Amino acid sequence: GESVGLHLPTLSVQEGDNSIINCAYSNSASDYFIWYKQESGKGPQFIIDIRSNMDKRQGQRVTVLLNKTVKHLSLQIAATQPGDSAVYFCAESPSAGGTSYGKLTFGQGTILTVHP
């Protein structure tokens, strides 16, 4: 079946560096993409989202890039801080009108560790 997956399960960076977390998706009907952060013992928290009619979206210290040609999504975190250490998940949702409309599917996750 179609799925959302991540290239790297772990990523270690030094405080102050920029981090890039990648995600590959295979569902060409995906229309909406979201990045979540999950800290230990907590539920996932929304970071940033992007729709398929956009290539880039910026938030506070975070940027999401979408390459529909190769079905690739990335999350860039600027000036990574120890508080950014968590598991990061990408998720995707298909467009309206499809049989799976409303279904929100998550990728495997990447563990980000930020060293002081």
Add this chain to the structure above:
Amino acid sequence: NAGVTQTPKFRVLKTGQSMTLLCAQDMNHEYMYWYRQDPGMGLRLIHYSVGEGTTAKGEVPDGYNVSRLKKQNFLLGLESAAPSQTSVYFCASSYRPDGNTEAFFGQGTRLTVV
């Protein structure tokens, strides 16, 4: 504003027992989801609902049933618990998954089946 509330937070079941996990949201969201998360893995969708009175199967629906009798509540039932259902269960809700609105998650229910 409580957001998404899951009860219970922890539970231990014996194989074959049944139980219901309750998810309540106070944000008037249309969409609600139940996921399970196993060690080292992402969240896998069990069932979801796009509105009151509607439910749909996710990726791993076997062994679970759900009901959405009220818009604010989404119940997940295990009719006959199995050790393979030991997991952390997360409920989430969103206004619309395709709009620029996020899904809000509960704190999770840690279920152990012995």
